[in-house]
Amino acid sequence: MGTYKKGLILEGGAMRGMFTCGVIDVFMENGIIFDGAAGISAGATFGCNYKSHQIGRAIRYNKRYSRDWRYCSLKSLIKTGDLYGAEFCYHTMPEILDPFDTETFEKDPMEFYIGATDVVTGEARFHKCTDGGAADIEWMRASASMPVVSNIVSVDGYKMLDGGIVCSVPYEYMEQQGYNRNVIVLTRPKGYRKKKSPVVPLVKLVLRKYPAVGKAMAVRHIVYNAQMDDIERRESLGAVLVIRPPEDPGIGRTEKDPDELERVYQMGRSEAERRIAEVRTWTAG
Numbered sequence: 001m002g003t004y005k006k007g008l009i010l011e012g013g014a015m016r017g018m019f020t021c022g023v024i025d026v027f028m029e030n031g032i033i034f035d036g037a038a039g040i041s042a043g044a045t046f047g048c049n050y051k052s053h054q055i056g057r058a059i060r061y062n063k064r065y066s067r068d069w070r071y072c073s074l075k076s077l078i079k080t081g082d083l084y085g086a087e088f089c090y091h092t093m094p095e096i097l098d099p100f101d102t103e104t105f106e107k108d109p110m111e112f113y114i115g116a117t118d119v120v121t122g123e124a125r126f127h128k129c130t131d132g133g134a135a136d137i138e139w140m141r142a143s144a145s146m147p148v149v150s151n152i153v154s155v156d157g158y159k160m161l162d163g164g165i166v167c168s169v170p171y172e173y174m175e176q177q178g179y180n181r182n183v184i185v186l187t188r189p190k191g192y193r194k195k196k197s198p199v200v201p202l203v204k205l206v207l208r209k210y211p212a213v214g215k216a217m218a219v220r221h222i223v224y225n226a227q228m229d230d231i232e233r234r235e236s237l238g239a240v241l242v243i244r245p246p247e248d249p250g251i252g253r254t255e256k257d258p259d260e261l262e263r264v265y266q267m268g269r270s271e272a273e274r275r276i277a278e279v280r281t282w283t284a285g
Contacts, residue, residue, distance in 0.1 A: 007179030008034040012041025012164045013187035014253035021058040022268020036111035038170040040163040044114040044143045052105040061098040063258040083149035102132035115163035116142040122212025124167040186244040194221035
């Protein structure tokens with residue numbers, strides 16, 4: 001059979017990521033260990049807590065600060081250019097209010113990759129996190145920076161935005177890194193397919209200096225749907241294990257109601273608990 005290299009792959013989806021938080025907390029509580037993980041957008045900003053072993057952190061800070069204007073608001077967008085305030089989300093909160101355990105993150109052997117979109121080329125770029133320090137945090141911010149409502153993030157010589165523009169689920173990238181026993185966590189139910197985004201003309205206008213982004217957004221639904229087709233095919237063949245919501249989470253991308261965040265988090269916990277024996281067997285090799 002050969003040696004398995006076990007990977008955890010986390011889709012984005014803004015506050016649909018509360019489903020992912022519930023799933024990974026149950027995984028951690030049950031001692032499920034992966035050799036590596038890759039996250040896009042919310043999959044990166046919430047998934048990093050797996051490597052730092054911080055069960056419950058993501059749901060906790062999201063419920064606590066979701067209504068703080070510094071976290072996510074029109075006021076933040078007007079004042080800073082970022083709907084999700086960069087200073088608050090990536091400095092004040094993880095450094096002071098609900099500390100991100102960078103020491104544990106650095107020591108844990110699990111590899112952790114983040115994907116973002118290069119606005120110049122319109123291609124996906126990936127970064128292997130090492131210590132949870134400034135560069136890693138900037139990659140997380142880049143990966144989660146939605147076009148039009150976020151400033152372009154410059155890091156490691158690249159100009160980047162939301163990783164989901166060109167690669168919503170980085171399973172192919174993980175396979176290229178040698179991961180051949182993968183668990184994929186999605187934030188949409190089985191059978192979901194995207195339609196062309198109505199904001200494409202606005203993206204092309206606002207980011208006209210970077211036409212590659214507009215072109216990528218115009219075909220994003222086609223790329224995403226092809227990924228879903230491929231994932232469902234692989235799942236039917238037993239080549240990947242997929243955890244997804246049993247129904248549409250029905251939550252807004254910028255949901256601020258703590259009860260709604262908790263509801264979707266519990267949906268993730270319930271689905272993970274239902275599948276945990278299967279996950280344990282899958283990752284035991």
